Amino acid sequence: MCGIVGYVGPRDCTDVLVSALTKLEYRGYDSAGIAVFEDGKIAVAKTKGRLSDLVNKMEKEGKPHGHAGIGHTRWATHGEPSDVNSHPHSGRRVTIVHNGIIENYKQLKQFLIDNERTEFLSDTDTEVVAQLLDFYYDGNPIRCIRKVLHELRGSFALGIVFADRPDTVYAVRCESPLIVGQGTGEVFVASDVPAIIKYTKDYYLLEYGEIAVLKNGSVHFCSLHGRMIEKELHTADWDEDSAEKGGYPHFMIKEIHEQPTAVKTTVTPRIEDGLPDLSECGITPEALKNVNNIFIVACGTAMHAGMVGKYVIEKLARVSVTVDIASEFRYRDPLLGKDDLVVIISQSGETADSKAVLSLAKEMGAKTLAVVNVKGSSIAREADMVIYTHAGPEIAVASTKAYMVQLAVMYLLAFEMAFAGGRIDEEKCRKLTSQLTAMPDIIQETIEKTLDVCQYISTKLITADSLLYIGRGLDYALSMEGSLKLKEISYIHSESYAAGELKHGTISLITDGMPVIAVATQNTLLEKTVSNIKEVKARGAMTIVICDEQADIDREAADYLIRVPRISEMLMPMVATVPMQLLAYYTSVNKGNDVDKPRNLAKSVTVE
Known part of the structure; x- marks a missing residue:
């Protein structure tokens, strides 16, 4: 997860890139770098560390000046954080910044070594893309980009400059997010809107395989097949603070x-x-x-x-x-x-x-x-x-x-x-x-399917003084996390118990209307879990059951059902955790708490 930016316009490019990267540093801070067209040539400045380290380096060694360029802030994936692994990466005629993962970079790297004896300086998958672009470049940037895209596998977005195309920035998206901002006589590329909100609220959303060409303060777009396309211009209604959260x-x-x-x-x-x-x-x-x-x-x-x-x-x-x-x-x-x-x-x-x-x-x-x-x-x-x-x-x-x-x-x-x-x-x-490998799509589907119902059910929890999470097997392990999420941001006392342990003391806590959240995704244990749900229901509990979309749940046992996609029982924790996160989040929101900074807690506990 990295942040990429680009700029073409009348302002000092380095100042714009650094300012934009400041708003994207939450996406990574292992290293930072920029590439700017200076007097018709590409000048690169980059370093390991935070963006402030790059600024300090440029103050000492001189910063490039120009009106077009690209920038990057890195969260390291391939290759440790270091100066040489920092972006931008270059071939002989091409320089790029990259967000995402190139799945087949090892094979492509070997292809380049076999065919060109290319010498690689870094351990990154990004340099492979830069060298591949250079390998195929025949003077036509769009044709070159299209050819390379057909060979890459993964989720990525690229900002690209060609040495013989001064003051022009190319950008392409393949799954990883990328937007193009349109100002007055200037254009921007960014991983997220926060990077450009200081300069413009107008932006285009790049879709999969779309290529943007930024030149002379304007932009045009073409498809993966090389056809020119028209795009809808959006306008953000966020302020700078909310923009850092991507509109959330x-x-x-x-x-x-x-x-x-x-x-x-x-x-x-x-x-x-x-x-x-x-x-x-x-x-x-x-x-x-x-x-x-x-x-x-x-x-x-x-x-x-x-x-x-x-x-x-x-x-x-x-x-x-x-x-x-x-x-x-x-x-x-x-x-x-x-x-x-x-x-x-x-x-x-x-x-x-x-x-x-x-x-x-x-x-x-x-x-x-x-x-x-x-x-x-x-x-x-x-x-x-x-x-x-x-x-x-x-x-x-x-x-x-x-x-x-x-x-x-x-x-x-x-x-x-x-x-x-x-x-x-x-x-x-x-x-x-x-x-x-199929889980990302299933997690996305789960978020979309359970968000509204979790938002509604959370309104039933805000008056509770205490509640229980129960489950068996993997569901018990999962209920421990659900209980922690709820208590730490909603401040409602919450405990998780193995459902089979209820009769050994815990069931005495059940009072009329007390919420009990039962995780019931392990179908081999479903009958036993449902029996436990009925036991607390018979003693007045308000029961909320998280189960898969095909589970046969006796409606007399459940006051509220949250159904998630059915997948292998073993992988169910990666699905069922989503509604528990959403329940905790919306309960905290409904109570008016500071969701991101709960009282008495810190992100990292570095003392005993």
Whole structure:
């Protein structure tokens, strides 16, 4: 998840690009860079670090001046954060900035090496695109772009400049978002409207495969087939503050809507020829085959992702998994050996208790695997192996997309471990992997189908003093996260319990009208879960049931039903978590709370 911008017009291009990137730095801050036409040549300035580091560098070394150029702020996916991996990337005659993932970059890179002996300077998939454009460039930019687009697989958007086409910027979208702003005698390209709202509120939305040509302060568009097209001009009615949220009222709801893209960005680079491939993370089948026990250690939401991981790894790979809270694990003198694997899950990579567990595990000789979202973080640097979750920056304190991509990583790890250990065959592994790659579209469908009903049901929760979440199996693991989401932003006391435990004490809490949210997506356990729902219903509870769209739920058991698409039971947590996020969000909104910054909480807990 990166931010790209472009500008053609009378203003100082560098100033415009830097200003625009400031509004997109939430999309990434591993590095920043610009390419500007200066005296008819492309001048590039880029550096590792935040945008402020680029500004400081240009103040010392001189900034390029001109009236056309492109810019980038990076969230690293391929290649660590570094000066050389920073965008823009160049071939001999072409310079580009890129947001997204090129799935087949390895094959394309080998093609270029075989046919041109191209020397690559970086580890990025982006440089492959720059070199490919250069390879096919015959003096006709549109024809070249179209030819390259037919060879690329993935989700991406590009800003492109050609050395022999001064003061002209080309832009193309293939799934990753891109807009073109129209000002008076000036035009802009950006990943999102916030980048241009300072200069203009008028913009065009690029669709899949559409190419924009910005020149002389105006823009024209052509299709993937080369035909000129007319586009509707939109006008934003946001102010600058709301524009940073992309028109959403809060970052949390924006980040819920970003989950399909986050999952795709996380999963796609880790699949090779239809099978999970974690080799770039330092994980080999040989290493996985020799694991004796797995300990998943995390805090809060990350620990709940680990609970789902436990169920899936044990079921598929038949390896014992213990999930523990980091602050407890480090003090209970755990039994660890050299054949054990300790998995540390942390969104920030700086969680204090999780860092302490990592140090303890290494001292005791266990292998360590970090699952983190921030490249270069302490936990990422110190672990033996690292799987980066490519959620992009998450601003809201209540985690949504970071949790979702942690789930995706748990599935990838389970699939590869089960296949490596011979517990599932190749056909089964391909089937599971295919189901996982389909999840972004299913998550999107779930958001669209459940948003309105969750908004309505949330109005029934705002007067509650306390409520329960219940579930069995994976649904119990999922209900723990749903309960945490609700309590942390709505301030309603909420607990989650295994549904089978109700009669061992918890059912005494049920009072007339008390909400009970039952997660019932595991059809093999559905009858037992429905029986538990009826037990609380008979004692006066108001029951809300989350189930799949084909589940046979006795309507006498459920006051409200939230139905999600039916998929494999094993992958249901990635679907059913969506309505729980929406319930928490809208309940908090209806209560007038500060959704993105709940009281007493911080995004990253870096102290004990």
